[in-house]
Amino acid sequence: MSPISRGFHRRHEEAEPAGRVPPGQYVTHDFPVLSAGPTPHTRLTDWTFSIEGGQSPVSWTWQEFQSLPTETVTVDIHCVTRWSKLDTSWKGVSLDMLLGAVSYTAPYVLAFCDGGYTTNLPVADLLGGKAWVAYSYDGSALPAEHGGPARLLVPHLYFWKSAKWVRGLRLRDTNAPGFWETYGYHMYGDPWKEQRYAGD
Amino acid sequence: MEALEDGVLDGNAIGGMLIEVFGAEMTTAVGICGVCGTRGQVAEMPVYQGRMGSVVRCRVCDNVLMVFVEVRGITCVDLSGLASLS
Amino acid sequence: MEGTAVRRRLTWQTATVGAVIDETSKVRTLSLDVPDWGGHQAGQHLDIALTAEDGYRAERSYSIASAPGEPVAITVERLDDGEVSPYLTQDVQIGDEIEVRGPIGGYFIWDPPVSGDGPLLLAAGGSGVVPLRAILRHRDLVGSSVPVHLLYSVRSQAEVIYRSELDHLNQEADGVNVIYTLTRQQPPGWTGYARRVDQQMMAEVAWPVAPGPLAYVCGPTNFVEAVASDLVALGYPPQRVKTERFGATGTPLLSGLEVV
Numbered sequence: 173m174s175p176i177s178r179g180f181h182r183r184h185e186e187a188e189p190a191g192r193v194p195p196g197q198y199v200t201h202d203f204p205v206l207s208a209g210p211t212p213h214t215r216l217t218d219w220t221f222s223i224e225g226g227q228s229p230v231s232w233t234w235q236e237f238q239s240l241p242t243e244t245v246t247v248d249i250h251c252v253t254r255w256s257k258l259d260t261s262w263k264g265v266s267l268d269m270l271l272g273a274v275s276y277t278a279p280y281v282l283a284f285c286d287g288g289y290t291t292n293l294p295v296a297d298l299l300g301g302k303a304w305v306a307y308s309y310d311g312s313a314l315p316a317e318h319g320g321p322a323r324l325l326v327p328h329l330y331f332w333k334s335a336k337w338v339r340g341l342r343l344r345d346t347n348a349p350g351f352w353e354t355y356g357y358h359m360y361g362d363p364w365k366e367q368r369y370a371g372d
Numbered sequence: 373m374e375a376l377e378d379g380v381l382d383g384n385a386i387g388g389m390l391i392e393v394f395g396a397e398m399t400t401a402v403g404i405c406g407v408c409g410t411r412g413q414v415a416e417m418p419v420y421q422g423r424m425g426s427v428v429r430c431r432v433c434d435n436v437l438m439v440f441v442e443v444r445g446i447t448c449v450d451l452s453g454l455a456s457l458s
Numbered sequence: 459m460e461g462t463a464v465r466r467r468l469t470w471q472t473a474t475v476g477a478v479i480d481e482t483s484k485v486r487t488l489s490l491d492v493p494d495w496g497g498h499q500a501g502q503h504l505d506i507a508l509t510a511e512d513g514y515r516a517e518r519s520y521s522i523a524s525a526p527g528e529p530v531a532i533t534v535e536r537l538d539d540g541e542v543s544p545y546l547t548q549d550v551q552i553g554d555e556i557e558v559r560g561p562i563g564g565y566f567i568w569d570p571p572v573s574g575d576g577p578l579l580l581a582a583g584g585s586g587v588v589p590l591r592a593i594l595r596h597r598d599l600v601g602s603s604v605p606v607h608l609l610y611s612v613r614s615q616a617e618v619i620y621r622s623e624l625d626h627l628n629q630e631a632d633g634v635n636v637i638y639t640l641t642r643q644q645p646p647g648w649t650g651y652a653r654r655v656d657q658q659m660m661a662e663v664a665w666p667v668a669p670g671p672l673a674y675v676c677g678p679t680n681f682v683e684a685v686a687s688d689l690v691a692l693g694y695p696p697q698r699v700k701t702e703r704f705g706a707t708g709t710p711l712l713s714g715l716e717v718v
Binding site: 379380381382383384385387388391392397399400413414415416421 | 503519562563564566702703
């Protein structure tokens with residue numbers, strides 16, 4: 173039995189379950205940086221975003237990417253480490269637009285990134301206005317420590333699925349676990365069902 | 373070889389967890405990177421210690437050497453980035 | 459190869475806060491009564507755990523501030539947005555219980571029979587001075603005459619931890635020289651260093667290579683990286699430069715996710 177440390181309490185109280193914040197989360201006004209590795213610094217002249225595994229691979233350079241139609245969205249984001257940040261503003265290209273350029277049948281993707289990070293998602297969770305490749309946060313260019321030049325933004329899932337420094341998607345017939353999923357994090361990651369770990 | 377960034381620590385920071393996992397003091401253990409062959413003590417390895425898990429990388433080539441993730445009280449350990457650890 | 463494996467069970471045990479000493483406006487030393495403490499070496503650290511009434515548990519890691527043989531003590535710096543440090547530096551009282559496990563660490567240790575008698579270069583960035591102070595106290599208690607330079611980088615004089623102790627060491631002419639660099643604010647008439655450590659400063663402060671010095675560098679990652687690479691550039695063999703990188707003091711342990 174661990175002794176109670178008199179007067180000690182958690183710093184962040186969980187948010188009232190008022191519908192906007194998933195269970196087990198607290199609201200923060202910071203934007204914590206969590207990383208599994210050093211911040212990559214890819215030059216925009218070297219940057220491409222590709223989709224592989226469809227009928228033929230498709231790729232955009234930074235300049236080509238910048239000339240695609242963009243959307244500005246305001247979304248809530250939820251990290252598996254329990255912080256939620258409300259009303260975050262992003263600008264980017266929707267995955268509907270990007271996947272629309274590819275002919276494919278695969279139901280899953282593995283997102284891949286500079287630095288080697290990967291995460292897996294069903295294609296269906298990238299479509300229907302639910303996901304973007306974002307390159308601007310809060311009105312400015314996305315900073316490197318938050319995933320710039322561009323990151324995946326999939327706010328309806330835990331934020332580890334919004335892969336930083338994303339460079340493309342690999343379409344797959346099977347749902348292969350990405351980096352954190354391999355170590356026991358949930359394959360899907362729905363914050364509203366508290367799917368933090370495999371088996372949740 | 374770039375300087376490590378603020379926010380990254382070293383193997384000293386996970387010393388207690390390593391004793392729990394390996395049953396032995398590990399900060400002086402020497403690891404060899406499976407990608408570039410760099411030898412180094414665990415205490416001197418960059419450790420990205422976030423709340424999702426701890427990722428230990430090679431000082432020279434950034435290869436992931438070790439990953440520790442605790443799920444429901446059990447620590448998942450991946451050492452596959454090391455060629456050896458002794 | 460230093461690969462000695464020590465078979466030891468690392469268990470949590472209950473410690474009682476025995477004394478509190480406020481070192482600066484933000485830093486406090488806690489002396490702990492740990493009934494089954496097996497002793498420690500200079501430079502090691504311990505883990506502490508706090509459990510709230512609702513079962514919420516937080517774990518942190520702190521360098522041991524006291525020498526082997528002295529009561530176990532930790533020195534904690536308060537982070538305004540921290541979770542554990544405000545509690546330890548403001549709320550905790552003598553008699554309160556916390557859990558500790560340790561001692562931990564086989565690398566960042568100074569132990570004369572093993573470490574030898576080369577002159578010591580200690581380099582502290584902010585709260586990185588804590589394990590180095592344990593080394594200095596151990597040196598004193600065992601009667602070592604190994605010469606020491608402590609380079610202590612800190613923002614201002616008001617933030618110097620253990621100031622009277624370090625000033626006393628400077629005055630004692632016992633072979634310890636404490637060199638401060640006050641990086642943000644200096645008192646009137648200050649003639650010492652007033653900038654972040656750099657190659658020039660290290661060249662002036664570090665022992666020459668010939669007598670086989672041993673360096674211990676502790677502090678934020680950027681500080682440790684800069685000093686260590688400067689020392690290697692001055693000719694220190696890398697294996698004679700020991701490093702310990704501090705996060706924001708207390709460094710959350712592996713799983714910060716709550717266990718409720």
